[in-house]
Amino acid sequence: xxxQNVLSTLTRIGVIPVVRxxxxxxxxxxxxALAEGGIPVAEITMTVPGAIQVIQHCAAHFGxxxxxxxxxxTSAGVCASAIDAGSVFIVSPVFKAxxxxxxxxxxxxVIAGALTPTEIFSAWEAGADVVKxxxxxxxxxxxxxxxxxxxxxxxxxxxxxGVSLETLADYFKAGVPFVGAGGDLISxxxxxSGDMPAITDRARRYVAAIRAARAQTVx
Numbered sequence: 660x661x662x663q664n665v666l667s668t669l670t671r672i673g674v675i676p677v678v679r680x681x682x683x684x685x686x687x688x689x690x691x692a693l694a695e696g697g698i699p700v701a702e703i704t705m706t707v708p709g710a711i712q713v714i715q716h717c718a719a720h721f722g723x724x725x726x727x728x729x730x731x732x733t734s735a736g737v738c739a740s741a742i743d744a745g746s747v748f749i750v751s752p753v754f755k756a757x758x759x760x761x762x763x764x765x766x767x768x769v770i771a772g773a774l775t776p777t778e779i780f781s782a783w784e785a786g787a788d789v790v791k792x793x794x795x796x797x798x799x800x801x802x803x804x805x806x807x808x809x810x811x812x813x814x815x816x817x818x819x820x821g822v823s824l825e826t827l828a829d830y831f832k833a834g835v836p837f838v839g840a841g842g843d844l845i846s847x848x849x850x851x852s853g854d855m856p857a858i859t860d861r862a863r864r865y866v867a868a869i870r871a872a873r874a875q876t877v878x
């Protein structure tokens with residue numbers, strides 16, 4: 660997928676599920692469960708055992724049905740491997756200029772992690788498509804993003820870290836294009852126990868909450 664198509668898809672869906680698991684076996688089933696719930700997007704983190712192989716398997720299994728990304732990417736080498744495996748977007752937890760450079764060179768969407776206004780601006784200046792504010796909840800949640808956005812309105816910000824159904828509306832009111840959601844959307848317990856219906860149900864609740872949040876923002 661072209662970078663702009665990826666960004667458009669992430670914005671349309673409104674959420675990137677952050678998939679973490681102790682074992683790789685259930686990851687494909689979890690991604691399928693997300694899609695059944697209306698979220699055909701998944702960020703598979705490098706903390707998943709054999710993450711690159713898992714991404715490769717998911718890319719082959721789902722094809723264009725899923726917008727597949729790699730998370731917790733902190734080096735240029737891992738970034739390149741994740742792209743080769745089939746990732747169409749890359750997410751880093753911190754600002755790493757070499758990761759951004761690899762993505763830009765290969766025309767792959769990159770969401771760079773940052774926290775302070777200086778880090779956020781540096782990541783954007785280095786070529787990040789979107790800047791991930793992490794951990795958002797620890798810094799005050801939507802109020803913090805809103806305050807950063809005021810002097811830096813040209814930088815798309817997405818929160819990760821403590822995002823929940825209860826806080827979604829506030830983040831969209833703060834002007835984010837989409838959010839990153841981990842344990843509240845797709846818990847390790849559900850993945851590791853194989854409780855796929857629970858993941859699908861939670862995904863449906865997120866889809867409904869995002870739709871409602873955006874309707875309130877437009878109104």
